[in-house]
Amino acid sequence: MTIPEDPLHITLSIAAVERDTGIGKDTLRVWERRYGFPMPGRDANDERSYPMAQVQQLRVIKRLMDQGHRPGRVVAQPMAVLQQLSRAEASVQAGSEAQVTQEHAELQAYLTLLQSQDAEGIRLALHQALSTMGLQGFITDVVAPLTYLIGETWAQGDLAVHQEHLYTECISTLMRQAIAAIPSAAQTTAPKVLLTTFPQEVHGLGLLMVESLLALQGCRCVSLGTQTPVRDIAQAALAHQVDVVALSFSASMKPNHVVDGLAELNALLPNDVAVWAGGSASALRRRQIERVLVLSDLASISEAVDQHRRTPKSDANKAALVLAA
Template sequence: MSSPAPQSLQVAIPILAVERETGLSKDTLRVWEKRYGFPRPLRNAADDRLYPPEQVRRLKLIKRLMDGGYRPGKIAALEEEKLQELLGQTTILSKTKTESPPYLENIEPMLSAITAHDGAALREALLHAQMRLGLGRFVLQVIAPLTRAVGDLWAAGRFEIFEEHLYTEVVSNVLRTCLSTLGNSGLKQKPKVLLTTIPQEAHGLGLLMVESLLMLEGCQCVSLGTQTPISDIVRAAQAHKADVVALSFSNLNTPASVQSSLRTLRSELPVETSLWVGGSCAILYQKSWEGVTALKELSGIGALVGHWREAHLQ
């Protein structure tokens, strides 16, 4: 078998990026490769899987059809043209027939800016809302439902990946500006919170939302960004003398990776270091995790900080 052309490898992307782009886990991609013969990744000199753009496009179509009720075994081997045909027949994914969820009422102008690919208009609308509401209400009443809406509309086929990326970039920049201003004022109190995600989690918008609300409670925050190895999280918590480690998990995480990461991290962190988790990953709230506090709603951050202070600041 001939080796792939160098230019093919240059435009292909690694499996972690495919997982992020499509919402399909690495394990799923590998199983489909063996079971259905698709995807068919290239291999680089290190034998890592690399996926050409046309295969990523097909995977996105397959994911949309699965969201509409199709089983992967029926569609995984279909060519892109046939997938597009099925997609057009699936009314649940139709832009004209899908009704907007009721919680979109107050954020339609921002969604329209995303659809128009107008980053400047989106930023202006967000900044106006932040100035009108204040940072706390802005995060809870605008950013949280808007983020949910973008995710739901992407799953319904009404947003493309690049539109979701535009949203994430603009919102992240707005929140970082707010955090910079907030960080230069106010008294920093305990707990000191280290924020990050595990290596399998590349989404960082949730961290910025949590950091904003924690800083409004007067907490000291240290953000490591996303995808920090467990061993580095432990070392960073020790170096910064963190009282709390806070992790964000999106719904792209598998139950096995969440369970393994939390067990390992909890066992390696000092017992006096609290471990808080949150995000859209359902497994976090389907069972109790020993030594771990799962926060389902952002609105509960104030109470969580208050409970910590009552327990530790006597």
């Protein structure tokens, strides 16, 4: 029997660290010179070699930077300080202390199943929550906050990549089944929505959450999945004669990819096709993007749909509505 290698003793190349954390190679080298972190060793070929402990710390740093922290304030900090900052951010976003305590206890049960490799247990628990709460409650009260908690736990190094992937697969399967169970006759009203992400965005849970809520409101949805080139998005919007193009942006998206991609898409689409963009990408909140209206949470989707239905098509503008996902 082979004894598995201790993950903490594994080292990664600079290319692997870039893929794992989303932090570019040049940035890693600059931080090494400017802040003294990370501090890689050298392998047999004299190439940089990063211990997993440093990689886990870089994940937390990237998460904090996506939330608005500057590199000079976080890169040189020890892991304990970074984790404290990350927990503080989570508490601010979650709400009052009493509510956080109760919600955290409920969400922690799912996280514990995931960390204990209980694949069947997590599937059953999530399925029961969906059956009890209904699709809308399941998304707003379980999927959205649990996805955030799992992202934080992964960034702090307390959740393995394979465990995060298992969660994503379980949630995706449940939501697709729930969407398919909504009678097609109930999905006949405007707007007709095309859902996808830009090529740099691989995360699709945000799209599924938005698609679920739109379908519950009777919207007709066409999903292309993730990573669709901008010009292909525009072509698909014309081919399917949609009213809205809905895009999802996670915190890992680089600001220039968000801003430049939206500008290009707006130039390619007719004026009567709206663009709804959503997610936690920092660019959507740090700067004003032309014809972009930022909405704060998933509940704003209903308001956006109602507003679209009240607005005559001839008066529709190309506002990008940012829906938290």
